[in-house]
Amino acid sequence: MTATVLAVNLLGVVEHPEIDGMNPYRIDAEGRPYVPAGDGGVVLGVRLGDSAFGFDADHAAPGACLVHPDPSARLALTAYACVGNEVVVRTGAARGARGRVVGKRGEAGRVIVSLSQEHLAALRPGDGMSVRAHGQGARLGVPGVELLNLDPRLLERLPLRIDAEGLAATVRGVVPSRLAGNGLGRPAQMWDLDVQVTPSTPGLAGLRLGDLVCLDDIDVRHNMGYRRGWRTLGVVVHGDSPLPGHGPGVTPIVSGPADRLTVTVDPDCEPGLTEDALHGVPY
Numbered sequence: 001m002t003a004t005v006l007a008v009n010l011l012g013v014v015e016h017p018e019i020d021g022m023n024p025y026r027i028d029a030e031g032r033p034y035v036p037a038g039d040g041g042v043v044l045g046v047r048l049g050d051s052a053f054g055f056d057a058d059h060a061a062p063g064a065c066l067v068h069p070d071p072s073a074r075l076a077l078t079a080y081a082c083v084g085n086e087v088v089v090r091t092g093a094a095r096g097a098r099g100r101v102v103g104k105r106g107e108a109g110r111v112i113v114s115l116s117q118e119h120l121a122a123l124r125p126g127d128g129m130s131v132r133a134h135g136q137g138a139r140l141g142v143p144g145v146e147l148l149n150l151d152p153r154l155l156e157r158l159p160l161r162i163d164a165e166g167l168a169a170t171v172r173g174v175v176p177s178r179l180a181g182n183g184l185g186r187p188a189q190m191w192d193l194d195v196q197v198t199p200s201t202p203g204l205a206g207l208r209l210g211d212l213v214c215l216d217d218i219d220v221r222h223n224m225g226y227r228r229g230w231r232t233l234g235v236v237v238h239g240d241s242p243l244p245g246h247g248p249g250v251t252p253i254v255s256g257p258a259d260r261l262t263v264t265v266d267p268d269c270e271p272g273l274t275e276d277a278l279h280g281v282p283y
Helices: 069-078 117-123 152-157 275-279
Strands: 007-014 064-067 086-089 098-105 111-115 128-134 161-162 167-171 212-220 225-238 251-259 263-265
Touching: 007 069, 064 069, 069 111, 069 128, 098 225, 098 251, 098 275, 111 128, 111 275, 152 275, 167 212, 167 251, 212 251, 212 263, 225 263, 251 263
Parallel strands: 167 263
Antiparallel strands: 007 064, 007 128, 064 111, 086 098, 086 128, 098 111, 161 167, 212 225, 225 251
């Protein structure tokens, strides 16, 4: 790191899942209706390390989603919060419980928070949490390579190796740009990027929550989009979706020229972001 990065205290409110209108159904890629269980709110029984395709659900995330009732504050919460940031429950039955930010989601902004299953079970929609936002604006010191959405204290716990010439990473797999879905054209500090992969996609069938993946020919320094010869690394933060154009969600953490971002694909590697790594950072 080459500069002091400020921390900001933020307020997040536990989201309640929403149904748009009287019809509870969405339509999947085959034209079949389904009820989008697991899309937002407090999700129990989903953990980092679980299969990204292991639940009959829609965008299921490992924990609780935070929002804010004021639209501008909600977008600021999403923009400033970073993977690994400290979270403390301030109200309700789980008051005092500590957790960490896992990632973020689009659709007007959600921050995904990991807590123990016991504390998740005690949460209710509307409970307040403080988020110690820290990480946006941090620099790796590698020319042309941008760091975003990541608490710098988590860097040493991820499978990354950094020197003055570039960054090397071990990833679960490489996602070609043609499989990039929902999130393209959106600011990477406030959205994740859904990847249109399935359990039959070569090299990505074993994708798990918390996996580090490489997005080839994707530049996310500003709005996320195609750029030949570019590369983005990200963490899988929510599961699959039956919606066309959607899929497992990736929160970007590093982006730069491919010649400065070297990846080694290991389909048998441990998830880049684990419960132990996430909660092992001192509070």
